[in-house]
């Protein structure tokens with residue numbers, strides 16, 4: 001049986017551990033404003049880069065509800081968009097999931113804009129060349 005593409009979970013936020021932070025400022029250079037809410041830093045492309053660059057490992061995953069990851073690379077192409085629209089419709093306002101694909105899912109972005117106007121948050125976490133990851137959130 002193929003793995004369930006929606007079973008993987010990813011954290012939605014990270015935090016700055018004050019015990020480990022040496023206030024070097026590297027994370028602020030990469031993700032300005034990251035220290036404004038050190039207990040709840042949202043996972044974005046910039047904050048992921050900051051986490052990777054932190055010399056002490058002070059940027060850590062937060063506890064709490066993780067974000068569902070949907071890897072459509074193992075899904076038949078014709079089934080992908082219905083699966084993703086269902087996942088989107090199942091989100092509560094403010095929730096998100098992470099889409100993983102082997103090409104830029106830009107057509108999906110336009111389809112969401114057309115069919116769920118005003119509700120979509122779309123943020124690239126990784127843009128190729130082999131893997132694309134997008135945080136897809138629901139605003140209301």
Ligand code: SF4
Pocket residue numbers: 016020021022023024025026027028053054055056057058059
């Ligand atoms: S990069 Fe790490 S050690 Fe440097 S300020 Fe940011 S959290 Fe602190």
